[in-house]
Amino acid sequence: MTARDEGADLRPIDPSPVVVLIRPQLAENIGSVARAMGNGGLFHLRLVAPRDGWPQDRAMRTASGAYRILEAATVHESVADAVADLHRVFATCPRPRHIVKPLLTARGAAAELREIGNRGLRMGLLFGPERAGLDNDDIAHADSLIRYPLNPDFMSLNLAQAVMVMAHEWWMACDETPARDMITHKTHVATKGELENFLTHLIAECDASGFLRNAPKRPGMVRNLRHFFQRGEVTEQELRTLHGVITELAHSRHQPSPEPEHGE
Amino acid sequence: MTARDEGADLRPIDPSPVVVLIRPQLAENIGSVARAMGNGGLFHLRLVAPRDGWPQDRAMRTASGAYRILEAATVHESVADAVADLHRVFATCPRPRHIVKPLLTARGAAAELREIGNRGLRMGLLFGPERAGLDNDDIAHADSLIRYPLNPDFMSLNLAQAVMVMAHEWWMACDETPARDMITHKTHVATKGELENFLTHLIAECDASGFLRNAPKRPGMVRNLRHFFQRGEVTEQELRTLHGVITELAHSRHQPSPEPEHGE
Structure with a gap:
């Protein structure tokens, strides 16, 4: 053009x-x-x-x-x-x-x-x-x-x-664009239910991995994780990606790491 | 500069x-x-x-x-x-x-x-x-x-x-200039009392000149004049000028007009 x-x-x-x-x-x-x-x-x-x-x-x-x-x-x-x-x-x-x-x-x-x-x-x-x-x-x-x-x-x-x-x-003077909006592409801002679903997944894997094994500290650590993910408007698509990251990290933990090429 | x-x-x-x-x-x-x-x-x-x-x-x-x-x-x-x-x-x-x-x-x-x-x-x-x-x-x-x-x-x-x-x-975003103000130079916006003083002068001279001689129409004509002068913020200095205009017009009315130069 x-x-x-x-x-x-x-x-x-x-x-x-x-x-x-x-x-x-x-x-x-x-x-x-x-x-x-x-x-x-x-x-x-x-x-x-x-x-x-x-x-x-x-x-x-x-x-x-x-x-x-x-x-x-x-x-x-x-x-x-x-x-x-x-x-x-x-x-x-x-x-x-x-x-x-x-x-x-x-x-x-x-x-x-x-x-x-x-x-x-x-x-x-x-x-x-x-x-x-x-x-x-x-x-x-x-x-x-x-x-x-x-x-x-x-x-x-x-x-x-x-x-x-x-x-x-x-x-x-006659524009009605919101002063702040969230642009999303083929997705939408996640509902609290979708976010809760992700947090449940995250915390379950954290428990399984042993990351939350310190029982007295566990409630505070869980709250910190919740606070972080509540801070901005996360989209449904981003939650799907994060679900994938968690699953993949948890999965690869159960697999043996590949040998470094140069050996030892 | x-x-x-x-x-x-x-x-x-x-x-x-x-x-x-x-x-x-x-x-x-x-x-x-x-x-x-x-x-x-x-x-x-x-x-x-x-x-x-x-x-x-x-x-x-x-x-x-x-x-x-x-x-x-x-x-x-x-x-x-x-x-x-x-x-x-x-x-x-x-x-x-x-x-x-x-x-x-x-x-x-x-x-x-x-x-x-x-x-x-x-x-x-x-x-x-x-x-x-x-x-x-x-x-x-x-x-x-x-x-x-x-x-x-x-x-x-x-x-x-x-x-x-x-x-x-x-x-x-942090400016406090009024969106609309009245700028005045060595004067101030006239009070209603100052305006009333002027309107009294104006109406008296209108009466004296015969402009308001139609008694049934007089109240409406006076109101129209009032409405006009109430429309904007008039300054004290402008009122003094208008007092002068009224006085001068009323004064010259009592004087004979100068003869046109070319006569008749």
Whole structure:
């Protein structure tokens, strides 16, 4: 499967916010932005006064298959034009100063965007140019600001990284994947009964081998073995393998060991 | 302030997980990974068998100031060597197959990593090479897998983007920034009393101007005005500005308008 094929299924998953890149400088970054948008289920891209014009081959090269996003992108002369048909606009802004506005984390913004989109309103996310970020006139077009909580000693984010964080939060805001799951392949997590069956086998062979011959210590040793096997989610298939290991070890104990080749 | 200065304060914020890049191909990506790590408060970087050797000037160019992370990075011959001193290892893995392991979202993994770190255990995050990702032998070194929930039609993530998502989640897992706040500059959100004071002024001038002269409609019109000004958090400074606007409009109403210059 080629990179181009990989992006062939990319399409709008609406409602989703428009990403507005304001005066972007590097075409490579525009391509990387498109890739990040595709990852997070965003599709609509608008470019305000891209420095080197549009379209750009260099953007295609970094988009890694997100061509449909770049092909559907529109170019605008001003921020006002780019947001004219939108109902709510959020501006990403690392260090807002002298501004009175609601300020959201990426996560907070994603939750609000989901809620706004569900009401049928069109929404946009403004990202500033690589070097300088949004200026005060750009920000005046926004209802709210977004600032990502990040390491205060190193806040400067690459443009595509900034879009990636927002795209991931947008996707997560309505994703229902369990935070922790157990993946199993052609098997299932063992029930306590299946585990008990294995422990009975293990302890019987331990008794037979003499490993548990110290009667006063035996209850504690059995408990330790139980604790170990109870610690994680063991699968039915793993128990079968362990049954096999125990049987084989116990069996080979009754057989004479093969002579070492070099003899003595 | 130069880019190099910007990263001068970068230092470990421990406990924090080690980022292990396995067979990374492009030095530019290693630099971008360092930048993303710095953004999210990660510092410890290990490289297993980097394709083009190490160090690399091209990594410095994309690190955007995160030089200290690159300078402290260590190179390892094998995954086993890179993780030997760690207690818990998580592997990022877009499409785990035929594997039985716990599977976490980036957010779920960040929460577990915080908990593990708080217990004084050392932890690592494995990221595979750009094109192929981690192979099954690499993954066998991990306790758990991490898979980001993302657009199933476009899952392929740039290496530095993958690190950025994890670094942002790591930072967010113990960040206390309110999801929504109101930023104010040399002012504060107005109290209901301050708002009432303004509304009294507004309504008095509306009465004086005759805007509310329709007695049956007056109560509804007053309520509409109240609803509008109650909708968001207005600041004390904005109320002072609005007081000024009302006073000025009411004052100029009593003055004769200046003659238009061209006369008639």
